[in-house]
Amino acid sequence: MEKFFSGKNGVGHLAVLAIVLVLVGCGQKDKEQKERTQPKVDNTQNAPIVITVPPIETPTGMVWIPGGKFVQGAKESDKMAMPHEKPAHEVLVNGFYMDEHEVTNTQFAAFVEETGYVTVAEREIEWEEMKKQLPEGTPKPHDSILQPGSLLFKKTKSSVPNLYDYSQWWQWGIGTNWKHPKGPKSTIEGKENHPVVHIAYEDAVAYCDWAGRRLPTEAEWEYAAHGGKQDAIFFWGNDLEQLSSHANTWEGEFPVENTLSDGYEERAPVMSFPKNGFGLYDMAGNVWEWTSDWYNTKYYAEVKAKSGVEYNPQGASRPYNATNPYAQEKIMKGGSFLCSASYCASYRISARMATSLDSSLEHLGFRTVLDTDMIKK
Template sequence: MFVAHLFIFVLCLGTVLNENSGCGCSLNRDSTLDPKANYLLSTANSKCHRPEQEQNDKTMVLVPSGVYQVGTDDIVIETDQEGPRTLVKISSFYIDKYEVSNRDFSNFIKSTNYETEAERFGDSFVFTLFLNNTYKEMLKDFRVAQATWWYKVKGANWKHPYGSDSNLEDLMDHPVIHVSWNDAQAYCKWRDGRLPTEAEWEAACRGGLRDIKYPWGDKLFPNHTHKANIWQGTFPNYNSAKDGFIGTNPVNLFSQNDFGIHNMAGNVWEWTEDGWSKDKFAAKQTSQSIVMSSLGILKHTSDGLGSR
């Protein structure tokens, strides 16, 4: 429970539909080595169906089947454990072109009366820059031990992102935050979809490109332009906001990758359907570990289930 409670502060969702199986119940999850090829086969394990018009939703894009690179051999931070570079064969699927916005999530809540885990817990974690010094002094004993820039704030949840006295005014087009993996599952069920697997997520992120540092190429600021909302300054106390934002940005802002998907780097952490391990596809994911990747993606492994 502590792990789930701890990491519900800055997470957003993306739903995915398989091209052939419709609603996306088939997961590109179970990978085996093809003895005739230098890649892993990511195979589907179930199928279901969905009306054709939903597959052609204008808010979703097709990621074609193919062999995609996941991971890298160019390790920057060893503890991120982003290697080794692996090739994975993935079946085609549809994925949201935008992160799930507060407006999207609000429609889900209105339709289902769902209560998020942060609402049930009564608190969640808020980043230091969104709290004044007086409040932080009051909460200094309620911080994450190894990440003291996160403060446990009563009343913080998706509707009140910085505490009970905050609201979503001017944030309806920003990604929903303070949602757990279970909350993400509930939303996807309502959408008749599912979260992408980690392999699918990375394939979608790279936009069909290989051996690149970012979804748009190798330069962080090509032609001196900002391609994503990322931290710039001295972490965690100063963010220059040269990209225009100290916090989140609208889900349709910044240019999309070659698949037409926005914000695959920066902005917020994103959940995936399946778990994660250092050996990626070779190991059975059954540990209770948390790892943050170089792209800022939270990866929580718990009995084969994890984060995007």
């Protein structure tokens, strides 16, 4: 699986310490223009759901996601489903606009240029703050390690018998950040249309605030990923044989050899693969995407235990992960170029992973959503 820290998949400044200890110790828009009408609502469960595109111009680079009902969580037919994707439960979501692709380096650069924003991966690490999230008595790593940076993936030279030992393919890259995604000597020149990565949760939220948008909830993201195919395991349907033609993932033996069946070793430019039924690109593979929901392993069971259908769920009210009680984790969706059939298969729509708030990695980015009442008149 692709899980390696922070319960499932969260790695951030806390990972500096964790890895050190491990290593040391061991055509849609035109259609919308024609179909604009006053919003319609579905009063199922007495909850009004906006299902038809509003009579306003669709924001550039976004698509309208009509509201509706769906079953959130793993399908019974999904043999790769994980326990934390269950039990499946019915959900209603309002209509909303969503970025047609992940936020790119160019888009993020515009935000930084206008605001002067400094990402978490670029900031000095404060040990006094970090140790508050760690077990009492955890020793402070050497100052040479506690330097700004982010996590980088590295291939192994031979097969890995223990896929739970993430330290075998992750390394702390001092000087690594969104402008230097493969280390301090790398640049994003020529990769302007690639998804921005090494983005921590607060970085994504800061961008959303600047853009007048927000992060999607897990329910919104999952509903949008279906693209109208409610019974599908993948956004294109149920045929795994179509993976390489529909998503940028790891094909081959992880983490030793990538066969490049999909044409890419690492991140691909946005919109390199087919869009889903709603007109969204990269809803499987390429890079993981932040959502606004807390990761709580009890949440799905609590929702299922309630009567009726959940209406516009905002996720758990607090984080909970018995395997990692110290980290504050959010849910990320979609999988990345590191997902393989033998290691997480998170290109499935129901796949979800937990990531600590200060996580920044070379396979984690985001996209934004926009409610109709957020649009400036």
